[in-house]
Amino acid sequence: MQILHPILRLLRRPGVAASHHPMHRVSSTSRPALTFMASTPPCLSTPTLVRRVLPFILAPNPPVRCLSQQYVFLILMLTFAPLVRCYNFGSWIAAKDPGDVIPMELEKLAKGRHSDGSIYRASHSWKRYYKVADRNETGLPDPTDCVFYNGTCIRHIPTRLLQIFSLKLAELSGNLGSVELYGYVAVRDHMDPLLNYLVNISRNDPIIVKQGSLINMTGPKRGIDLYGTALVEYDMRCKTTCGDLQLIDGISAIDDLWGTWNRAFTKRIYGDCGSVDITVSRIDDAVQATIEVVISEVQSSFNLCLACFIGGYNDEEIRLFNGAIHESRGLKRSVVAAVDGSTMNLKLKVASESSSTDEHCCSFKADTHGFATEEIKTNFGLISVKVNWSTLLSS
Incomplete structure (x- = not known):
C-alpha cells in the first residue's frame, strides 16, 4: 500500500512537485464521529472508471493529457485492486466488508x-x-x-x-x-x-x-x-x-x-x-449546482426558509436562507455538490405572523451541464428558482 500512495499523488494532480517539507499533522481536533449516515457504497468502481475513460479513447481528437492520466490510472487500478480487495481508491482502505464505515479525519x-x-x-x-x-x-x-x-x-x-x-x-x-x-x-x-x-x-x-x-x-x-x-x-x-x-x-x-x-x-x-x-x-462522481433564487411580485412581508437536500443525504439539511422578505429581491447565490445523476430537492417554507406555514418543494436532476428553472406561486409573492449545473475540473 505504501508503494501505491506516491503513484496516486502523482497521477491526480499533475505539475505539483514533491516537497522535502511535507505537511505535518501534529494533533487531532476530532474525537469519535458524532454522527454518520449509511448510504450507498463508494461509487468509484471499475465500471465507473471505464465509463469515464472510454469516451477519451473513442474521440477522434482526444485531449492527450487527460487520456494518458486516466488510462494509466485505470491500468493501475485493475492491476492492484485485487490485492487490496477494495475498489475505493479515494480512501485506499482494504475493507474486509463492503459495509465497513471508516470515519473521516479532520x-x-x-x-x-x-x-x-x-x-x-x-x-x-x-x-x-x-x-x-x-x-x-x-x-x-x-x-x-x-x-x-x-x-x-x-x-x-x-x-x-x-x-x-x-x-x-x-x-x-x-x-x-x-x-x-x-x-x-x-x-x-x-x-x-x-x-x-x-x-x-x-x-x-x-x-x-x-x-x-x-x-x-x-x-x-x-x-x-x-x-x-x-x-x-x-x-x-x-x-x-x-x-x-x-x-x-x-x-x-x-x-x-x-x-x-x-x-x-x-x-x-x-x-x-x-x-x-x-x-x-x-x-x-460529483457535479456542482449553482442555485439562484429571485422573489418578485411581493404582496406583503413574509418569512422564508430555503433548504437543500442532495440525493443520498435525505436527513442532512443544507440551509441556504432563513429570514424575512419585505420586498422583491434576489437571494445570495448558493453552490452545492451532488452525485451526477442524483436528485436534488429544494424545500421552501413560507409564513407570516398571521398565517400558517406553507411548504413547497421542487426537484432537479444533477448533470454535468445545463440548467433548469421552477416558479412557485405563493400568497406572498412569486419565487423563481434557477439551477445551473457544471463541473469543477477542466481536464
Whole structure:
C-alpha cells in the first residue's frame, strides 16, 4: 500500500512537485464521529472508471493529457485492486466488508494562531503552497472549454468534491448564554488555494447565537476540490463588553486518502471558549449546482426558509436562507455538490405572523451541464428558482 500512495499523488494532480517539507499533522481536533449516515457504497468502481475513460479513447481528437492520466490510472487500478480487495481508491482502505464505515479525519495542522499572527510566520512548505498568508478570495470561474463527442462533453466530467452541510455552535464555556459571534470559516483547495468562505462575519455586524445554534453559511462561492488535501481555516470570536473571546482559531486538513466516501460525518473543532461542529461529506462522481433564487411580485412581508437536500443525504439539511422578505429581491447565490445523476430537492417554507406555514418543494436532476428553472406561486409573492449545473475540473 505504501508503494501505491506516491503513484496516486502523482497521477491526480499533475505539475505539483514533491516537497522535502511535507505537511505535518501534529494533533487531532476530532474525537469519535458524532454522527454518520449509511448510504450507498463508494461509487468509484471499475465500471465507473471505464465509463469515464472510454469516451477519451473513442474521440477522434482526444485531449492527450487527460487520456494518458486516466488510462494509466485505470491500468493501475485493475492491476492492484485485487490485492487490496477494495475498489475505493479515494480512501485506499482494504475493507474486509463492503459495509465497513471508516470515519473521516479532520486533523489540526502545525500550531499557530491568526490572532497573534504566528500562523503566518512558520516556513512550512504547505503554507506556501496553499498561500496561507494571502487573504484574497477565490475567483475561479465555471469551465467553458467544452469538447463534445456524440453530443456529450468529454472534457468536463464528474469529479471529487467536498460538501459542507452545516456549522453549529456546539459548546460555550462558562455561562455565556447568547453571544455575538463574528469571524470566518473558509476552505482552501488545490484548484485555487485562495479563501473560499463558508462564513465571513464582520465584527461590526455580528450574529446572535447560543449553544446549539446553527451558524448560517454564506458559501462556498464554488465547489470544493478534493483531489488531494483541502484545508479548513477558521478564526471565530465572541464579542463581549469585557473583551473579545477566541472561539476557534487554526487550520485543519481533510484528505482524500483515508475514510469512507459518500457518507456524512460530524467532526468537532475545539477552541479556547467553546467548540464548533462541522458536518461534511466527501462526494465522489460529483457535479456542482449553482442555485439562484429571485422573489418578485411581493404582496406583503413574509418569512422564508430555503433548504437543500442532495440525493443520498435525505436527513442532512443544507440551509441556504432563513429570514424575512419585505420586498422583491434576489437571494445570495448558493453552490452545492451532488452525485451526477442524483436528485436534488429544494424545500421552501413560507409564513407570516398571521398565517400558517406553507411548504413547497421542487426537484432537479444533477448533470454535468445545463440548467433548469421552477416558479412557485405563493400568497406572498412569486419565487423563481434557477439551477445551473457544471463541473469543477477542466481536464
